[in-house]
Amino acid sequence: MRSFSKNFILLAVLFLVFFVINIASGPGLGAANSAGSEVVNEIIFKIRLPRALTAVIAGGTFALCGAVFQSLFRNPIASPFTLGTAGGASFGVTVFISFFSISSFLGTFLTSFAAFLGALLSVTIVYFASSGRRSFNTNYMILTGVVINFFFSGLILLVQYLTDQTSVVRITRWTMGSIDLISLNALLFISAVFVSGSVLLYYFRNDLNLLSIGDDISVSRGVDINGTRKMLFIISSVMISSIVSVTGPIGFIGIIAPHIASSFFGRNYRRLLPASLLTGSIILLICDTVSRTILYPVELPVGIITAIAGALFFSVVLKKQ
Amino acid sequence: MIKVKNLNISLGGLHIIKGISFDVIEGEYLSLIGPNGAGKSTILKSLCKIVPFTSGSVHVSGQDITVCTGKQLASEITYTSQLPSNDFTVKELIMFSRYPYLSAFSSITEKDRIKVEESMKITFISEFSSRKLNELSSGERQRVAVASALAQDTGIILFDEPVTHLDPYYDSQISELIINIKKTRNITVVNATHNLNNALKYSDRIMALKNGKIEFIKRSGEVSSEDVSSLYGVGFVSMENPVDKKRVMIKL
Numbered sequence: 001m002r003s004f005s006k007n008f009i010l011l012a013v014l015f016l017v018f019f020v021i022n023i024a025s026g027p028g029l030g031a032a033n034s035a036g037s038e039v040v041n042e043i044i045f046k047i048r049l050p051r052a053l054t055a056v057i058a059g060g061t062f063a064l065c066g067a068v069f070q071s072l073f074r075n076p077i078a079s080p081f082t083l084g085t086a087g088g089a090s091f092g093v094t095v096f097i098s099f100f101s102i103s104s105f106l107g108t109f110l111t112s113f114a115a116f117l118g119a120l121l122s123v124t125i126v127y128f129a130s131s132g133r134r135s136f137n138t139n140y141m142i143l144t145g146v147v148i149n150f151f152f153s154g155l156i157l158l159v160q161y162l163t164d165q166t167s168v169v170r171i172t173r174w175t176m177g178s179i180d181l182i183s184l185n186a187l188l189f190i191s192a193v194f195v196s197g198s199v200l201l202y203y204f205r206n207d208l209n210l211l212s213i214g215d216d217i218s219v220s221r222g223v224d225i226n227g228t229r230k231m232l233f234i235i236s237s238v239m240i241s242s243i244v245s246v247t248g249p250i251g252f253i254g255i256i257a258p259h260i261a262s263s264f265f266g267r268n269y270r271r272l273l274p275a276s277l278l279t280g281s282i283i284l285l286i287c288d289t290v291s292r293t294i295l296y297p298v299e300l301p302v303g304i305i306t307a308i309a310g311a312l313f314f315s316v317v318l319k320k321q
Numbered sequence: 322m323i324k325v326k327n328l329n330i331s332l333g334g335l336h337i338i339k340g341i342s343f344d345v346i347e348g349e350y351l352s353l354i355g356p357n358g359a360g361k362s363t364i365l366k367s368l369c370k371i372v373p374f375t376s377g378s379v380h381v382s383g384q385d386i387t388v389c390t391g392k393q394l395a396s397e398i399t400y401t402s403q404l405p406s407n408d409f410t411v412k413e414l415i416m417f418s419r420y421p422y423l424s425a426f427s428s429i430t431e432k433d434r435i436k437v438e439e440s441m442k443i444t445f446i447s448e449f450s451s452r453k454l455n456e457l458s459s460g461e462r463q464r465v466a467v468a469s470a471l472a473q474d475t476g477i478i479l480f481d482e483p484v485t486h487l488d489p490y491y492d493s494q495i496s497e498l499i500i501n502i503k504k505t506r507n508i509t510v511v512n513a514t515h516n517l518n519n520a521l522k523y524s525d526r527i528m529a530l531k532n533g534k535i536e537f538i539k540r541s542g543e544v545s546s547e548d549v550s551s552l553y554g555v556g557f558v559s560m561e562n563p564v565d566k567k568r569v570m571i572k573l
Contacts, residue, residue: 203425209417214405219371221473222395222421267408 004271007264011278018285022055023048026292050187054179054246055288055302056281057194059253061243063261063280064201065236066254067272071212072229075142079254080240083141084122084148086251089237089244091152091159092118094171098163108186108246112193115241122148123233177248177303179288186246197239201273204232208269250303252310253280259317322347322477322509323368323398328377330363330533337363339533340377345477345511350503352520352541353513355530356553361513362402364530365479368511369400382476395421401470402481404454404462411457411465412450415440418472440471444498460491467498478502480512484519492516496523517549517557518569546570 023044062080069078080086096114100107122145129144156175160168201208207228210218218225257280258272265275284302287309291300323345330338338360345351353361366372368379370386379386382397389397399418407414418440419433441447444464454462463483470478480499484492500523503510514520520527521541529536529552536552537544546559549570556573 206417206420206423206425209409209413210420213407213409213414213417216366216371216400216402217405219391220369220395220400221418222390222392224391262408266410266413268413 022052022285022289054182055284058243059280059284060277062253063257063276067258067276071208081251083145085119086249087149087152088118088122089115089241094156098167111245112242115245119237119241174248176301177250178301193242205269324380326378329375331375348507350510350524352524352527359530360533392421398477399473399475400479415469415472418469440468444468477509
């Protein structure tokens with residue numbers, strides 16, 4: 001037990017360190033310093049801090065939902081991406097971007113709502129494709145998720161092909177996944193969803209533990225498995241949608257963060273949820289720092305970094321097991 | 322304790338349990354025997370809502386189980402089969418048995434801790450409480466399964482083949498463990514088993530199932546070798562165990 005609290009302290013320290021590094025890195029601060037502290041404040045509070053917070057929230061959300069999906073599907077590679085939830089959300093956003101403007105607060109909210117509808121659509125398809133069978137066949141659901149991902153990718157390409165040039169550029173840029181240029185309204189929105197969603201997921205920690213072991217044992221311990229699954233799907237879909245609508249799809253964190261977290265904190269969701277959240281945030285903070293500095297002065301969309309780094313990390317882990 | 326009336330269960334279009342009625346009396350040890358696919362597991366699972374039934378009624382401790390919440394039912398009755406493999410430690414897993422008594426934002430109470438420690442002590446697993454479940458032998462795992470059922474603190478425990486795949490040493494260890502907790506804590510035990518001689522030795526009554534129907538329910542002393550021979554379709558002879566004078570049956 002004591003080693004777990006030590007690990008948590010270490011994780012919190014790492015979090016703070018990378019948070020500060022994220023804010024401090026990149027061009028401009030040195031130059032701005034000579035221009036006066038007002039400019040420095042402006043850069044830090046209006047640009048860097050919102051961006052770092054977005055990284056924290058997005059990374060935390062993907063990691064939390066990944067951990068939840070891994071329990072629900074009893075599969076270590078289940079995540080909002082492997083199951084098509086993020087794909088559905090992306091489709092919702094793509095459709096929305098091609099027809100409407102997203103600059104206002106209402107726009108942010110509506111984009112998220114479009115993403116949520118897309119996410120819900122894919123979750124419903126996965127759910128019903130595998131219901132009617134006696135048991136909840138998790139491999140079957142994951143295959144369904146893969147199919148749905150392809151399906152939505154096709155639809156996104158179709159919408160891109162049919163829409164005008166400006167929208168195409170916006171959609172392409174958005175699907176790369178990035179956390180820059182977030183408006184204050186959007187930040188407030190995703191923070192609210194993130195905080196309430198995380199608290200709600202933590203509320204289900206005991207259920208998640210049992211569900212990760214098996215259905216029979218969950219029911220005989222008193223878990224309402226169908227109701228709980230539905231609730232968890234809805235909460236994760238709302239959380240994923242709110243992030244995806246703002247940042248675009250940022251893959252792999254949902255698989256990797258819980259994986260790393262569980263090797264230091266075990267699989268008990270009482271610890272795994274907060275540990276995954278922090279780990280996911282740290283990963284995205286690091287990836288964002290790298291994306292800003294690696295090709296300086298060119299800035300890469302962070303989704304490219306997470307995808308490449310994530311795939312490499314994942315293949316190393318696979319090889320080891 | 323348990324009242325089952327005209328129970329029918331269909332799964333995937335197959336009519337598995339065909340109009341079964343039986344009672345389980347408080348504090349008794351009832352064994353379920355019968356050939357593979359007779360419906361033993363399905364009945365046990367339906368008693369705690371793991372498997373839904375098509376028609377009929379099940380009352381546990383006087384309550385209709387279809388109107389009970391999961392937690393209500395789980396504080397009366399629990400089902401234990403082989404534990405699926407997982408990465409939790411023994412102690413964590415047993416703590417999960419306290420689920421029916423936990424509320425969402427409360428943390429684990431002293432009472433929960435005491436129950437868990439006690440269950441581990443009775444089943445002699447305290448020494449490996451911090452090991453992971455995947456690292457245990459099947460005999461150790463089976464004791465963990467019994468401990469986790471005990472920690473749930475229910476009046477009724479349903480065992481689904483608790484000694485299958487165990488060597489003779491662990492077989493008698495687990496069987497003695499079950500009979501001990503039944504006696505010392507007045508727990509009602511329903512045990513689905515292929516081990517005929519265990520059923521004869523330990524249980525008060527034996528219920529035999531075949532093709533989803535009850536062949537017979539008898540006091541274990543009254544079960545004859547003919548009953549068993551016709552149940553399984555192979556010949557059995559009955560003999561007296563020279564040591565404890567209980568009857569044993571030998572397959573011919």
